[in-house]
Amino acid sequence: MIERFQYDNRIVKNFLFITILWGVVGMLVGLIAALQLVVPALNFSEWTTFGRIRPLHTNAVIFAFVGNAIFAGAYYSLQRLLKTRMFSDVLSKIHFWGWQLIIVSAAITLPLGMTQGKEYAELEWPIDIAIALIWVVFGINMIGTILKRRERHLYVAIWFYIATWVTVAMLHIVNSISIPVDIGKSYSWYAGVQDALVQWWYGHNAVAFFLTTPFLGLMYYFLPKAANRPVYSYKLSIIHFWSLIFIYIWAGPHHLLYSALPEWAQSLGVVFSVMLIAPSWGGMLNGLLTLRGAWDRVREDPVLKFFVVAVTCYGMATLEGPLLSIKSINAIAHYTDWIVAHVHIGGIGWNGFMVFGMVYWLVPRLFGTKLYSVGLANAHFWLGTLGIIFYAVPLYFAGFFQSLMWQQFTPDGYLVYKNFLDTVLEIKYAYWLRAMGGSIYLIGVFIMVYNVVKTVKAGKLIANEDAEAAALEKLTKEPGGHWHTWIERRPIQMLVWSLVAVAIGGILEMVPTFLVKSNVPTISSVKPYTPLELHGRDIYVMEGCYTCHSQMIRPFRAETERYGEYSKAGEFVYDHPFQWGSKRTGPDLHRVGGKYPHSWHYYHMWDPTTMSPGSLMPAYPHLFENVLDTTTTRRKIEAMITLGVPYDTDFPARANADLMKQGQGIVDELRKAGVETTADRDIIALIAYLQRIGTDIKVAEAHSK
Amino acid sequence: MLKFIKHHMDTIVGIGIYPVLSFVIFFSIFCFALLYVWRARRTHIDHMAALPLADAPSPNGPQHHAE
Numbered sequence: 001m002i003e004r005f006q007y008d009n010r011i012v013k014n015f016l017f018i019t020i021l022w023g024v025v026g027m028l029v030g031l032i033a034a035l036q037l038v039v040p041a042l043n044f045s046e047w048t049t050f051g052r053i054r055p056l057h058t059n060a061v062i063f064a065f066v067g068n069a070i071f072a073g074a075y076y077s078l079q080r081l082l083k084t085r086m087f088s089d090v091l092s093k094i095h096f097w098g099w100q101l102i103i104v105s106a107a108i109t110l111p112l113g114m115t116q117g118k119e120y121a122e123l124e125w126p127i128d129i130a131i132a133l134i135w136v137v138f139g140i141n142m143i144g145t146i147l148k149r150r151e152r153h154l155y156v157a158i159w160f161y162i163a164t165w166v167t168v169a170m171l172h173i174v175n176s177i178s179i180p181v182d183i184g185k186s187y188s189w190y191a192g193v194q195d196a197l198v199q200w201w202y203g204h205n206a207v208a209f210f211l212t213t214p215f216l217g218l219m220y221y222f223l224p225k226a227a228n229r230p231v232y233s234y235k236l237s238i239i240h241f242w243s244l245i246f247i248y249i250w251a252g253p254h255h256l257l258y259s260a261l262p263e264w265a266q267s268l269g270v271v272f273s274v275m276l277i278a279p280s281w282g283g284m285l286n287g288l289l290t291l292r293g294a295w296d297r298v299r300e301d302p303v304l305k306f307f308v309v310a311v312t313c314y315g316m317a318t319l320e321g322p323l324l325s326i327k328s329i330n331a332i333a334h335y336t337d338w339i340v341a342h343v344h345i346g347g348i349g350w351n352g353f354m355v356f357g358m359v360y361w362l363v364p365r366l367f368g369t370k371l372y373s374v375g376l377a378n379a380h381f382w383l384g385t386l387g388i389i390f391y392a393v394p395l396y397f398a399g400f401f402q403s404l405m406w407q408q409f410t411p412d413g414y415l416v417y418k419n420f421l422d423t424v425l426e427i428k429y430a431y432w433l434r435a436m437g438g439s440i441y442l443i444g445v446f447i448m449v450y451n452v453v454k455t456v457k458a459g460k461l462i463a464n465e466d467a468e469a470a471a472l473e474k475l476t477k478e479p480g481g482h483w484h485t486w487i488e489r490r491p492i493q494m495l496v497w498s499l500v501a502v503a504i505g506g507i508l509e510m511v512p513t514f515l516v517k518s519n520v521p522t523i524s525s526v527k528p529y530t531p532l533e534l535h536g537r538d539i540y541v542m543e544g545c546y547t548c549h550s551q552m553i554r555p556f557r558a559e560t561e562r563y564g565e566y567s568k569a570g571e572f573v574y575d576h577p578f579q580w581g582s583k584r585t586g587p588d589l590h591r592v593g594g595k596y597p598h599s600w601h602y603y604h605m606w607d608p609t610t611m612s613p614g615s616l617m618p619a620y621p622h623l624f625e626n627v628l629d630t631t632t633t634r635r636k637i638e639a640m641i642t643l644g645v646p647y648d649t650d651f652p653a654r655a656n657a658d659l660m661k662q663g664q665g666i667v668d669e670l671r672k673a674g675v676e677t678t679a680d681r682d683i684i685a686l687i688a689y690l691q692r693i694g695t696d697i698k699v700a701e702a703h704s705k
Numbered sequence: 706m707l708k709f710i711k712h713h714m715d716t717i718v719g720i721g722i723y724p725v726l727s728f729v730i731f732f733s734i735f736c737f738a739l740l741y742v743w744r745a746r747r748t749h750i751d752h753m754a755a756l757p758l759a760d761a762p763s764p765n766g767p768q769h770h771a772e
Binding site: 242247250268272501 | 755
């Protein structure tokens, strides 16, 4: 029996247009951040310093640009692959508006400095809850659509969507668990090494299950569509799907090589990261080989051009990823701009170009017309490609050479570049070129916006597209076949099995680190932060210092020579959240405590160039004006006690007295250096924290001597 | 100071089971996928691969499906 129904194109259009809008916004913010690195004056105000702008950029491009693109592509392809309208128009609308509301709240709270201080998971707890709720709405809508489908079997793209949904839900919830202090502030449930492991288990799998698996799903739908031929090997897609989701979940620890993370977890991360190349390249080859015999069309069709470069970038990024996971290569690349280049090959190459190809393919179809200008689309393609090259190549050079500079010794055994800043100034040219590459890429995006506007004006939205398909007949008896055909017909079981697959990975990876106390050797001299230091640490987190400074000295001679004793797991047991960082635009800070007098930090935070001429760091004059909010002290200490930090039970009540005393001590010492200030300013708390970082083990050494 | 980063997990009884389990689970799933692909019917695979191209009801739709 043939049934008639309509596809919902309006929701696809909404998601697609908002993708373009947030894409422009997110990339513009990225460009501003890139320029701030070369012209510190562009940091403007308290709300727009690099440390706050950078999380805004990453969150905007990941969750707003790529996120909405996933929804646009999934809503279009789900309906057609399942031959049914979306489960509920209302849920579609809630999903759309809810997600945009989350993005807007992120765009407001991140510049205000409300952050959990964990990369790509910066958003504070109320927004985290909203994300979880909207994600569930998306899930219900997707599963509902699958359940009322008219096609018995689920195409491989849909498995990718299901795996994405399940895993992102799990990652987001586990990583975001925290203790709220107030509406805009919370402390991570985990501390130190555990927090680092959970964060990078999340962080890497955010790349895997937000930037990769949904886009592979889109590739498996839109590439065959655009090429008008089936995927090269459906069998390969099955093998690479299961291998990919199952290997990815283990790869997170490669972000923590040579850190204080236990060796066994590092090794596990390396092994699975290297294995990842097989399923990743399975996907890439499957995409490219789909075009076999159709390469002549790639010359003419901008959509295919975008897809080819996107898939090629995917291949390059996933070759580079496993290589970067090898410890000796990681030792060079980690903390440098090499990683930034690597990420952008994936971000603007794979994700960006997939989205653009999708836009050029979808917009004319949604509006029942032809693309306004193929010439402009081609211009966009070439500008985009040039932009990627100009963005990435200088940063590869910069990362590699800066790393070598960090490690260079004179024949007498001294560091050649004693001053970290000298190595930064050597690669400043690359930061300029990168900003130029980004601008070229963005110009291409503006051309696309113009092309889309013109196309839309020439056509009319087909809000509800007529379709017909045979109703799904009830299977009267269980047919033969084996487990995978069985699972393809059963989406719920599929969902459960995907969850089991990824959950086992996560659990096996983390349980030993969590349950066994002896896993993090305690250092008796490591004590909880004082209330003033805790406030200072919160300012450190709020200002996003971790976006440029690490707190993790690796056990290399070049690092211990430059920074001091390498970092130990036991030093971080009271760090909620951990602040190890992942990029050194400035030097590591784990042994900065006691390195300079208070007055040095005072002048340096007021204007970094007074202490380090040529410094690229923003100035923080607002820390000198803002009065420290001591009304939260008690709640903060209580939250820490809940998290297991051993303060005395009566300590919350007298915490502020302790805070005042320590603050006055710092002010007195500053006065000796000729600085007049009062103890109630943010800067005093920050100085207290900076002078404390990494000093606890020195106490132990002093005692043993 | 090396004692702080060496021998983290030595004290846990049977710690070796974790990496072994992780490999066994991955490897068996991989083998299942291989087995499926090896045993899959050509017609079924072709039907699956053609799904995105079949916006209109396909001539070999569900009712004529190989199974």
